[in-house]
Amino acid sequence: KAGVTQTPRYLIKTRGQQVTLSCSPISGHRSVSWYQQTPGQGLQFLFEYFSETQRNKGNFPGRFSGRQFSNSRSEMNVSTLELGDSALYLCASSPWKTNNEQFFGPGTRLTVL
Amino acid sequence: KQEVTQIPAALSVPEGENLVLNCSFTDSAIYNLQWFRQDPGKGLTSLLLIQSSQREQTSGRLNASLDKSSGRSTLYIAASQPGDSATYLCAVIESGNQFYFGTGTSLTVIP
Numbered sequence: 001k002a003g004v005t006q007t008p009r010y011l012i013k014t015r016g017q018q019v020t021l022s023c024s025p026i027s028g029h030r031s032v033s034w035y036q037q038t039p040g041q042g043l044q045f046l047f048e049y050f051s052e053t054q055r056n057k058g059n060f061p062g063r064f065s066g067r068q069f070s071n072s073r074s075e076m077n078v079s080t081l082e083l084g085d086s087a088l089y090l091c092a093s094s095p096w097k098t099n100n101e102q103f104f105g106p107g108t109r110l111t112v113l
Numbered sequence: 114k115q116e117v118t119q120i121p122a123a124l125s126v127p128e129g130e131n132l133v134l135n136c137s138f139t140d141s142a143i144y145n146l147q148w149f150r151q152d153p154g155k156g157l158t159s160l161l162l163i164q165s166s167q168r169e170q171t172s173g174r175l176n177a178s179l180d181k182s183s184g185r186s187t188l189y190i191a192a193s194q195p196g197d198s199a200t201y202l203c204a205v206i207e208s209g210n211q212f213y214f215g216t217g218t219s220l221t222v223i224p
Contacts (some may be wrong), residue, residue, distance in 0.1 A: 004156075031210060043202070043214040056211055090156055094210070101147060102204075102212065104157040 002027065004093050004105035012111045018079040021108045025072050025093030031055075032074040033102065034066060037088040046089075049074055078110075086112045115140045117205055119215035126193055127223050134188040134218045136203035141181045145206040148177050148188050150199040151217070157202065160188070193222045 005024045013019050025032050033056075034046040045058035049068035066076040072093075078085055088107045094100040116139045126132050136146070145164050149157040161170045161177040163186070169178040176189040186203055200217045207213070 006156075033210070033212065035214075042216045043204075045212060048210055050210075056209055088154075092157075100210070101145075101159055101162040103159055104149070106156040107154075109154070 004091060004103055006089075006091050006105040006108050008108060009106065010109045010111075012113065013081050014113050015081055015083060017081050018077065019081060019110060020075055020077045021089055021091075021110075023074045023076075023091030023093075023105060025074070025091075026103055029093035029095055029103075030072050031094045031100070032068055032072065033092045033094075034074070034076050035090045035092065036060075037090055037107070038086075043090070046076065081112045083112050086110060115143075115205060115207060115213040117203060117213050117215040119201075119203060119218050121218060122216065123219040123221075125221040125223060128193060128195060130193050130222075131189070131191050132193055132220070134190070134201050134203075134220070136186040136188070136215055138184045138186075138205045138213070140205075140207075141184050143181065143205045143207055146177075146179050146186050147204045147206065147212075148175075148186075149202045149204065151202060152199050160201075190220075193220075195222045195224050198222050 007022045031050045033048040048056040052068045063079045068074045090107045092102040092104045094102045147162045148160040163179040174191040179186045202217045204212045204214045
C-alpha cells in the first residue's frame with residue numbers, strides 16, 4: 001500500500017505570495033491532518049479534515065486554510081506569505097475513527113524569501 | 114492546554130547500549146500515545162501506538178510503556194545500533210484526534 005505523498009517536496013516563495021500544498025493520504029484513510037515544523041516551535045498542529053469537513057483547528061492565523069476533497073486528498077493554502085512561514089509542512093493520515101494511529105508524509109519544505 | 118516534554122533533549126550512546134527515552138504530559142485525560150522517529154529533513158515514521166487501555170507495546174527492539182496516572186511514557190531501545198540515530202518524538206492523543214507533540218530527543222549511536 002502506498003504511503004502518504006506530498007507535493008511539491010520543496011518550494012521557494014517570496015513574501016506576500018500565496019502557496020498551495022497537496023497531500024494524498026493512504027488509500028482508505030479518511031482523516032488528514034496538517035502540521036508545521038520549525039526548529040524554534042517544533043511540531044504544531046494546523047488543522048484536521050475528515051470526510052471533507054474541518055474537524056479540528058490549531059492556533060494559526062486565518063492566512064492558513066485547507067480543504068479536503070471527496071477522494072480524501074487534501075490541500076492547504078497559505079496566503080500573504082511571511083518570512084516566519086518558512087518551515088517543513090507535514091501531512092498525516094489515519095484510517096477513519098478518532099484516536100487512530102497517524103502516518104506521515106515526507107513533508108514539503110517551504111522557504112519564504 | 115496539554116504540554117508534552119521529552120527528556121533528555123539529546124543523547125549520545127555507544128553502539129550496543131540499552132537506552133530509555135522519556136516523555137511526560139500534563140493532562141492525563143488522553144486516549145492514546147504514539148512514538149515516532151524522524152530522520153533529518155524527513156517526515157515522521159510511526160514506531161508504536163499505545164492505546165489508553167494498554168500499559169505497553171513492543172515491536173522488535175523497541176518497547177514503549179504508558180502510565181497515564183503519572184503522565185509518563187518511556188521508550189526503551191535495546192541493543193542500540195547506528196541506524197537508530199534519529200530524533201524521537203512522542204505525541205499524546207486527546208479526544209477528537211487532537212495530537213500534541215513533544216519537542217523530541219535527538220539520539221546519536223556511536224559505532
